[in-house]
Amino acid sequence: MAVTIYDVAKRAGVGIGTVSRAMNDNPGINPATKARVLGVVKKLNYQPHTLAQSLARKKTFSIAAVVPFFTNYFFIELLKSITAFLSRNNYNLILYNVDTHYKWERTLDRVLADRSTDGILVISIGVSDEYADRLLANTVPAVIVDNLNYKIDSVAVANRQGAREATEHLIKLGHKKVGMIDGHLSSFPAISRLQGYKQALLENDLPFDDELLVICDAKIGEHGFNEIAGYKAMKEVLQLGSKMPTALFVASDVQALGVMRAVKEAGLHIPDDLAIVGFDDIEFSRFIGLTTMRQPFGKMGRLGVERLFDLMNGKADAGFHKELKAELIVRESCGGEKSFSAGTDCECKKY
């Protein structure tokens, strides 16, 4: 077996209490004994047993992250900043994957029952009001990242502002018929982005035209935020014939990928026949020259854990609902200076 606190105590000729005090930088301890104990600790290479500590302290030193893996891999960026923070604070990350949007409740229940974590990060999941109450009733705090529920602290991108800005970009370029392809409206980001789109139209005295809005079917994958849904949606847009919009705000980059495919198949050209701007700025977007709204995932993750830690440490003030601004990244899919050339083009300044 591994060396325990008793081994150290015996070897140092002290009680286990003293060893514990020495290890945990307890104030009331003789510097001399402390040094002696720590010497033995080093010699024996003693490492406190985390689980035993957890049980005694009623603190697990780890947090849970519940993530739907099928979302477009951008959660990696979130995870990166989260693990970086946790690692600095000697905390562990227990990762839970929910395969579908419909199974997250069961997973979350398991996390709560488990008591293996001091806090929960609920990522990219639309928590229902009823479930929010359950979360609130629990002792372990939770914060929602990349989504919103007013009962639970959260940090997300400013979907509405982003969508507005995206649409406005198109309008400023001179487009009068700006359409939108959105995810299913059962999803919070889809709703907010639609609002932003409408707002931009309104602010620029452009009429909102039902025909120019295509909502992806939720049945096509999760919330319709995927390539194939974008492809099908674009097919619908193509049906419009002469009534077709000259520009399109697509609610996510992956959908935009599908849109581009459909456009190409139709023998049309981007941005000449259709200007598009996406949302997310996934890794691949720069390769295909897609103008899009960049989400600050790193910052989102960091702010999320930070808030969670505040909650865990009781230094949380009132409700917290941070909205991070999305940033417009102009590339070639809207025309302008540079003409769009499909392919492996990318912004080289980024390197």
Added chain:
Amino acid sequence: MAVTIYDVAKRAGVGIGTVSRAMNDNPGINPATKARVLGVVKKLNYQPHTLAQSLARKKTFSIAAVVPFFTNYFFIELLKSITAFLSRNNYNLILYNVDTHYKWERTLDRVLADRSTDGILVISIGVSDEYADRLLANTVPAVIVDNLNYKIDSVAVANRQGAREATEHLIKLGHKKVGMIDGHLSSFPAISRLQGYKQALLENDLPFDDELLVICDAKIGEHGFNEIAGYKAMKEVLQLGSKMPTALFVASDVQALGVMRAVKEAGLHIPDDLAIVGFDDIEFSRFIGLTTMRQPFGKMGRLGVERLFDLMNGKADAGFHKELKAELIVRESCGGEKSFSAGTDCECKKY
């Protein structure tokens, strides 16, 4: 506080031992009492405290996965299959991110010291022989995924076979001057893929030409397996002028992305001026029509955990070094039937 085993025992009028036995489906227990206890358990909504169980059983019910996050996101596929398996077995996954290839030892040391896991999955990391000994000395078993060290059980793709097949594909297409762009040779996959490339040349009576091989600088990112490294490598190949190869096996798809960019900048065309085949089959490869060797990540992850569980349960036989075949995915970057058109082209059959 939450309900404990004592609460249940008192309420059911039994000892805590009986409650424990009822919960753990212990054989020697009266079905009637068991039912009664379980009834109380349900009524009180009792959930055993995982940490306390862990301490008593000397078993944590969780495994660690140490992953370099910067690798090309394909580890998500690994994680998916791993979490699926763990979830089925009521195990948790503790995720550790190593930001650079040089810091993994410290992280792994921490994992070992922590004693919070029953097993360790070391992913995409080249474990040194010295460190392998340290791993072996430890009581908690480890298996390496997507890499190789003969001292530790592992599952990886058959890099050599894959590279051979990729190169052979090019040769069969009639190419006589087939070059290669590889990652830095400090990485195991880079070495094996080079061997496969050479083998294919040899088997087809083609000479190996030093000039046609470009090794990416390890200083450019980690092991040179990235876009910018591929770009720079291709620039070198372009220098060859008339001696340029007509086809190229690129050791990874991300590098291939860089290659394509450089080719385009040079005003050349794929596959007419240069045929290329990559390795990995990352998500975007199908969008750009890249012919490549697909790695069976899902299977890799599954076999990895399965082996780890065997190890943990003592049913492990001799050393285990599984090599999974890579599969050639033919798209447009090598010419053939379909002519290559850069852009958002993709195989639609896949949907």
Added chain:
DNA sequence: ATGAAAGCGCTAACAG
């Protein structure tokens, strides 16, 4: 300042 002892919540060996 420090040793002894009482938990933390559970499992498992030991008596009955």
Added chain:
DNA sequence: CTGTTAGCGCTTTCAT
């Protein structure tokens, strides 16, 4: 079959 007890390895009073 089942109640009791002794740990698991550590933290934290409580005396001293």
